[in-house]
Amino acid sequence: MKSIKIAAGIALLALSFTSCKDEKQEKAQRTIDSYVTYVDSVKNVKAEDLKENWNAVEAEYDRRAAEANLALADIKDNAAETEKINTSKAKYEDFKNEVSTLLAPPAASPKQQLRNALFGEGKIGDDMSFSWVNAQNIHSVYQQFVHTVENNKDSYSREDWDEIKLLYEALDSRKNTVEKEGLSSEDNRKIAGLKVKFAPMYTVNRMGAKSEENKEAKK
Known part of the structure; x- marks a missing residue:
């Protein structure tokens, strides 16, 4: 009876560990998806309309990008997620260059x-x-x-x-x-x-x- 209780306890502990692990991975996945969604939402706005709030956009991007990169460590096979992050980063950099051109002061005469x-x-x-x-x-x-x-x-x-x-x-x-x-x-x-x-x-x-x-x- 005692051995059965021990075995049950070990099984419960293993199940709990697996559940925590799955939950951690799911949270990491949500964080990465949130980062990708944010980049897409920013890109869907005209660069001209973001000029006045660009500092806030950049600050939010930096925060989400940092969280997404940290989240990769919680995903065992993260090749696909890494690719998603890199693709979104490339999209953002292209858009950032577009905005930077608008924000640049006009060339002196x-x-x-x-x-x-x-x-x-x-x-x-x-x-x-x-x-x-x-x-x-x-x-x-x-x-x-x-x-x-x-x-x-x-x-x-x-x-x-x-x-x-x-x-x-x-x-x-x-x-x-x-x-x-x-x-x-x-x-x-x-x-x-x-x-x-x-x-x-x-x-x-x-x-x-x-x-x-x-x-x-x-x-």
Whole structure:
């Protein structure tokens, strides 16, 4: 009788273990299916409609993807589930690239690219404000401007040189203000040297650019 009870207990324990194991696998399967369903549901929405909430979509995706990958360990023969996860991941990455293209800022115009090169990214916009230039940094601003022009003088068009002249005059105007705000005599001297370097470089190269354009126009 005792042996029967022991055998029954072992059988019950084994059944319980099997039941727990099956339940764990079923839960893992549901987690993976939920991940696949989420990816499909996201892909069914127009990328344009997700722009404003994309950070939340990504956070939710990352959470579900992590859970799905962990769930694989609870499935004994998980080749099929692994394939499902990889397929959904590929789908999501393709869709993510589509959204990223929409979220990317528009490319800067040639004029803005020139301004960025001469002064730094976004320093000079359409308002042409030089309020960020002060007695402490104006020498380095002139330095970057003149050296950038010198390094690229052979590639500028006539329109580029006209823009460069406009920006140079605006910087000079700012210098007149900065001189009254504590510009050191040493920096003033260095700026004067840069201005002497810039003037003939501008004159010669703008004339050259115009001449090249006239030649091209005649062809």
